[in-house]
Amino acid sequence: MAQRAGETEFTLDTAAELASETSASEIRGRSPWYLAWRRLRRNYVAFFFLFVFLLVIAACALAPVYAHDVAHTGPDANHILEVVKVNGHPEQVVSEGGVINGKLVASLPIGPTWFGGGGKFVLGADGPNGRDEAVRLLYGGRNSLIVGIGSSAICVFFAVVLALLAGYFRGWIDFVITRFFDLFYAFPVVLLGIALGSALAINGFHHFGISVQPGSLWIPTLVISYVLVPYVGRPLRGQVLSLREKEFVEAAIAQGASPLRIMFSELLPNLASSVLVFFTLIIANNIVLEAALSFLGAGVQPPTSSWGTLISTGRDFIVTRPWLSLAPGIAIVLTVLSLNVFGDGLRDALDPRAKVKVQH
Amino acid sequence: MTRKNRWKWLLTATALAVGLALIASACGGGGKKSSSSSAGGSTTSTGAKTFANFRIAYDTGIDFLDPSLSYTVQGWAIMWNVYLPLLGYKHVNGPDGATIVPYLAQSLPTVSSDGKTYTLTLRKGVKYSNGAPVKASDFAYAIERDFQIDSPGVGFFGNIVGASAYGTTKKGHISGIVANDTTGKITIHLMAPEGDFENILATTFTALVPAGTPFKDQSTTPIPSTGPYMIQSYSPNKQVIVVRNPHFDASLLGGNVPTGNPDKMTIQIFGDASVALTRTLNGQDDYDFYQPPNDRLGQLESKYANQIKVYTPANTFYFFMNTRVAPFNNVKVRQAVNYAINRQALVRIYGGLATPTENVLPPTYPQYVKLNLYPYNLAKAKQLITQAGAKGAAVTIWGSNNESRRSPEATAYLQQVLKSIGLNAKLKIINAAVYWTTIGSQATKAQIGFADWFQDYPHPLDWFDVLLNGERITATRNNNYADFDDASVNAKIDALKKQPTLTSSVNSQWAALEKQIMEQAPWAPFINQQGIDTFNSDIDLSCYVFHVNYQFDFATICHK
Numbered sequence: 022m023a024q025r026a027g028e029t030e031f032t033l034d035t036a037a038e039l040a041s042e043t044s045a046s047e048i049r050g051r052s053p054w055y056l057a058w059r060r061l062r063r064n065y066v067a068f069f070f071l072f073v074f075l076l077v078i079a080a081c082a083l084a085p086v087y088a089h090d091v092a093h094t095g096p097d098a099n100h101i102l103e104v105v106k107v108n109g110h111p112e113q114v115v116s117e118g119g120v121i122n123g124k125l126v127a128s129l130p131i132g133p134t135w136f137g138g139g140g141k142f143v144l145g146a147d148g149p150n151g152r153d154e155a156v157r158l159l160y161g162g163r164n165s166l167i168v169g170i171g172s173s174a175i176c177v178f179f180a181v182v183l184a185l186l187a188g189y190f191r192g193w194i195d196f197v198i199t200r201f202f203d204l205f206y207a208f209p210v211v212l213l214g215i216a217l218g219s220a221l222a223i224n225g226f227h228h229f230g231i232s233v234q235p236g237s238l239w240i241p242t243l244v245i246s247y248v249l250v251p252y253v254g255r256p257l258r259g260q261v262l263s264l265r266e267k268e269f270v271e272a273a274i275a276q277g278a279s280p281l282r283i284m285f286s287e288l289l290p291n292l293a294s295s296v297l298v299f300f301t302l303i304i305a306n307n308i309v310l311e312a313a314l315s316f317l318g319a320g321v322q323p324p325t326s327s328w329g330t331l332i333s334t335g336r337d338f339i340v341t342r343p344w345l346s347l348a349p350g351i352a353i354v355l356t357v358l359s360l361n362v363f364g365d366g367l368r369d370a371l372d373p374r375a376k377v378k379v380q381h
Numbered sequence: 382m383t384r385k386n387r388w389k390w391l392l393t394a395t396a397l398a399v400g401l402a403l404i405a406s407a408c409g410g411g412g413k414k415s416s417s418s419s420a421g422g423s424t425t426s427t428g429a430k431t432f433a434n435f436r437i438a439y440d441t442g443i444d445f446l447d448p449s450l451s452y453t454v455q456g457w458a459i460m461w462n463v464y465l466p467l468l469g470y471k472h473v474n475g476p477d478g479a480t481i482v483p484y485l486a487q488s489l490p491t492v493s494s495d496g497k498t499y500t501l502t503l504r505k506g507v508k509y510s511n512g513a514p515v516k517a518s519d520f521a522y523a524i525e526r527d528f529q530i531d532s533p534g535v536g537f538f539g540n541i542v543g544a545s546a547y548g549t550t551k552k553g554h555i556s557g558i559v560a561n562d563t564t565g566k567i568t569i570h571l572m573a574p575e576g577d578f579e580n581i582l583a584t585t586f587t588a589l590v591p592a593g594t595p596f597k598d599q600s601t602t603p604i605p606s607t608g609p610y611m612i613q614s615y616s617p618n619k620q621v622i623v624v625r626n627p628h629f630d631a632s633l634l635g636g637n638v639p640t641g642n643p644d645k646m647t648i649q650i651f652g653d654a655s656v657a658l659t660r661t662l663n664g665q666d667d668y669d670f671y672q673p674p675n676d677r678l679g680q681l682e683s684k685y686a687n688q689i690k691v692y693t694p695a696n697t698f699y700f701f702m703n704t705r706v707a708p709f710n711n712v713k714v715r716q717a718v719n720y721a722i723n724r725q726a727l728v729r730i731y732g733g734l735a736t737p738t739e740n741v742l743p744p745t746y747p748q749y750v751k752l753n754l755y756p757y758n759l760a761k762a763k764q765l766i767t768q769a770g771a772k773g774a775a776v777t778i779w780g781s782n783n784e785s786r787r788s789p790e791a792t793a794y795l796q797q798v799l800k801s802i803g804l805n806a807k808l809k810i811i812n813a814a815v816y817w818t819t820i821g822s823q824a825t826k827a828q829i830g831f832a833d834w835f836q837d838y839p840h841p842l843d844w845f846d847v848l849l850n851g852e853r854i855t856a857t858r859n860n861n862y863a864d865f866d867d868a869s870v871n872a873k874i875d876a877l878k879k880q881p882t883l884t885s886s887v888n889s890q891w892a893a894l895e896k897q898i899m900e901q902a903p904w905a906p907f908i909n910q911q912g913i914d915t916f917n918s919d920i921d922l923s924c925y926v927f928h929v930n931y932q933f934d935f936a937t938i939c940h941k
Contacts, residue, residue: 097793097796097797098797099726099793099794099797101723101726101729101730101794102723102725102726102729115729117729117733118675118678118729118732118733118734119728119732119733119734119735119911120691120733120734120911121733124682125678125679125681125682125686125689125691125913126678126679126682126733127675127676127677127678127679127732128675128678128729128732128733129675129676148790149675149729149730149731149732149787149790150730150790150793150794219812222810222811222812223809223811223812223815223819235809236807236808236809318782318810318812322808322809322810323789323793323808323810324793324796324808336653336655336674337654337655337674337675337676337784338674338675338676339655339676340655340674340676340677340680341676341679342676
């Protein structure tokens with residue numbers, strides 16, 4: 022009888038043959054992480070955006086090199102009265118303005134010199150202070166990423182600890198922690214961020230043996246992490262409550278494992294995939310929040326640049342020098358988009374059924 | 382329909398459409414105008430062109446709308462037409478605006494031969510906006526309320542007999558103010574003659590308020606007014622609504638306070654200069670209080686040249702240096718800062734709408750003699766820092782986020798300058814709404830920072846006495862941010878204060894005193910700023926009044 026491709030020929034020896042095949046290719050155990058990696062590596066879109074994000078990080082990390090070796094200026098250096106040569110022609114970094122010969126003349130910062138300025142003012146100057154926009158964009162990106170990643174790490178750390186405590190112990194500990202979450206939910210995130218950021222921008226934070234000076238990047242980092250803890254903590258608490266009822270937890274309790282051990286050795290590994298996805302997504306969220314707070318003057322304080330402060334200072338020249346706001350805006354979009362797409366890919370890979378997302 | 386009939390029909394329809402369009406354009410406002418705006422103006426029997434609503438796009442600089450507390454151009458520009466003092470200024474353009482006229486007083490004060498007693502009489506029949514009669518004792522109450530709520534204006538009243546004691550105890554009454562509600566007579570006894578006392582009586586701090594007005598900020602629960610307008614509501618950082626005072630009668634005030642043209646003023650507060658300008662040019666607002674952003678100046682010149690007014694108010698922008706706090710307690714460090722700042726660069730920061738200065742007084746003053754003590758010299762500045770042993774000293778520069786005044790940009794420049802001369806400078810930018818009270822508190826110990834001064838009244842005392850007399854330093858709401866306290870300077874100010882008139886000899890003495898002060902460099906003055914008022918095309922700028930003190934007078938403007 023002719024056999025069609027892919028079909029197993031059943032003979033009297035089939036059972037024996039199957040047994041021999043099984044012994045030949047032994048079934049190997051696959052860890053969830055390996056399976057996730059296998060799923061992730063097939064997601065080329067996620068990998069492309071991971072590459073974009075790494076590219077942004079690399080560019081921002083190299084800001085001092087660019088400033089020193091290409092632009093030959095620092096991020097805060099004023100060049101108000103200086104003249105640069107663009108394609109051999111001298112141009113004022115900040116042009117003269119005011120009432121000249123009876124007419125109103127706008128005083129404008131130099132536009133992008135691209136490759137004509139020998140590396141100087143590639144994206145033009147930032148405003149009346151005549152600072153190099155490209156240098157400030159890279160330094161600003163560094164600060165935005167530090168705040169974004171730093172606040173995400175702090176936020177996720179505290180959210181995990183609180184979720185584990187609330188979900189494992191339940192009872193009054195859960196009550197106190199969830200009321201704390203509710204309290205923060207009652208405030209709109211941006212308003213709470215503005216209130217805290219503005220208050221701390223004046224005198225800094227000097228309590229409980231911690232001293233943070235006003236103007237420090239720690240202020241927006243801590244403010245953002247603080248206001249977002251409930252938004253990560255609450256869904257994680259739900260997961261802990263569910264995991265708490267599983268047999269492996271009961272088994273651990275029966276074996277006499279301490280609560281600390283159960284929380285960190287049994288529950289935490291099972292939360293890890295959600296935490297990882299949250300962490301990735303919340304970085305994007307925090308970069309946007311930092312930009313919003315800085316735009317409103319409650320985040321990164323001048324003269325330190327961030328993408329939010331650059332958009333804010335660029336507003337004054339939105340008509341004649343739109344790229345002063347567009348460039349940092351595009352940088353934010355690229356970074357946030359890459360993190361979101363990669364985060365989605367990671368979520369699909371780690372737990373395709375999960376519906377983890379940051380909402381507020 | 383035949384061809385001929387069709388033409389007839391078409392012509393009739395066209396004529397009808399054109400006619401209707403003409404009628405509509407005559408009746409209604411322009412397409413740009415929103416429904417909230419009045420449609421054109423109407424001329425009253427007095428010649429005033431009244432209209433329904435004057436819509437103003439305002440900046441965020443209002444500190445208070447309480448006459449005892451406000452000390453900003455933004456606050457005073459609104460309150461000038463709301464809360465009236467006994468004396469005031471003519472509502473006219475140019476130098477004549479500095480002329481003092483009686484507002485709530487029947488006439489200018491009678492001054493005793495020794496210059497220490499001022500006598501005024503309250504006009505009869507004047508009422509507050511709530512209908513209550515204005516009483517002579519309300520003047521005493523207003524001054525005492527200033528002390529009770531730590532008004533920034535109390536420094537003006539230190540020369541009144543018993544005022545300082547009242548300021549300390551805050552009990553009883555100020556013995557130097559005697560008011561008789563029956564006769565309306567108000568007598569003010571001074572400890573020493575004071576040349577600018579009439580000007581002081583014309584400040585908003587002396588505006589009469591009803592007895593019993595609480596000793597706390599009343600910005601959001603407006604105090605009954607005596608002027609042509611009253612504040613109907615104020616939502617901080619959002620909106621101020623000003624409406625006509627139903628009990629105001631211009632004839633009772635001798636015509637010195639105009640009734641005003643707009644029936645209502647809707648003042649909306651925006652955080653962005655560009656938004657305010659766009660709204661005004663689009664017809665959503667009638668007037669833009671903001672200074673337009675630099676990059677819109679070309680557009681204004683090319684398209685809207687007949688909708689703008691460029692003005693030069695009496696102001697000085699400066700960096701104060703706290704003479705009580707290191708390293709600025711060393712005169713060499715202060716002089717070094719003066720040498721190190723390039724004032725031309727600062728002019729550029731202000732978009733060229735400024736003139737560089739080293740003087741305290743603006744050039745509009747007859748006492749002004751241009752100083753050239755500190756030409757830009759970075760090498761000399763560094764040398765002075767080395768001589769003072771201040772190299773590496775930690776310095777915090779204070780600035781506000783007020784974009785209209787370009788404080789963030791000016792202080793960012795100063796930071797670079799201080800770093801370049803060897804000081805370890807950090808920048809501290811805080812919200813404009815709390816900036817002046819923060820740096821005006823001795824507890825802050827602000828080392829150096831941005832400041833500007835727009836005159837309260839056109840007299841050198843408003844500059845030297847208010848800002849640089851060591852005897853007027855206060856613990857809170859201090860205006861002498863430099864804490865400059867030089868016995869010789871104080872004595873000269875006190876002596877010049879007694880001069881009843883500003884003769885050329887007195888003016889020369891002021892000029893000499895200014896030089897003496899600037900040699901000690903408590904300030905690094907850098908510019909006198911020009912400004913631009915922008916209006917929408919429906920506003921008739923022939924009614925525009927720019928006052929020497931209060932700048933653009935909202936009340937006198939009219940529609941085309």
